Amino acid sequence: xxxxxxxxxxLVQPGGSLRLSCAASGFTFSTYCMGWFRQFPGKEREGxxxxxxxxxxxxxxxxxxxxxxxxxxxxxxxxxxMNSLKLEDTAVYxxxxxxxxxxxxxERQWYTYWGQGTQVTVxx
Numbered sequence: 001x002x003x004x005x006x007x008x009x010x011l012v013q014p015g016g017s018l019r020l021s022c023a024a025s026g027f028t029f030s031t032y033c034m035g036w037f038r039q040f041p042g043k044e045r046e047g048x049x050x051x052x053x054x055x056x057x058x059x060x061x062x063x064x065x066x067x068x069x070x071x072x073x074x075x076x077x078x079x080x081x082m083n084s085l086k087l088e089d090t091a092v093y094x095x096x097x098x099x100x101x102x103x104x105x106x107e108r109q110w111y112t113y114w115g116q117g118t119q120v121t122v123x124x
Contacts, residue, residue, distance in 0.1 A: 002026045002113040004095050009118030016085050022078040022095030033104035036080050038091035047106035085122045092117040
């Protein structure tokens with residue numbers, strides 16, 4: 001089993017920055033994809049950013065150029081640096097992991113393990 005715990009959410013003004021963390025524990029895999037998703041009230045979770053264990057990353061169109069994935073492999077922590085935040089970035093953010101894969105998917109159904117989510121609120 002894999003446990004994922006997000007942290008770093010909070011309240012920030014438009015144009016501000018936050019860094020989310022996703023700490024992974026339990027069984028670790030050498031090959032995996034990790035993703036960040038967000039969920040607006042009454043909506044399905046949507047993909048935000050993805051990072052494969054091989055090192056490549058991809059981003060959704062709405063966040064590309066503003067959000068950046070990074071990873072501390074020693075600590076098994078995935079980070080999402082969010083800059084130039086907008087009101088419409090307000091959502092609950094989740095990290096997810098799919099192990100033993102050479103691919104990453106933008107589809108939430110593809111991922112097996114999920115964190116509990118952290119609230120990000122962008123407001124003036």
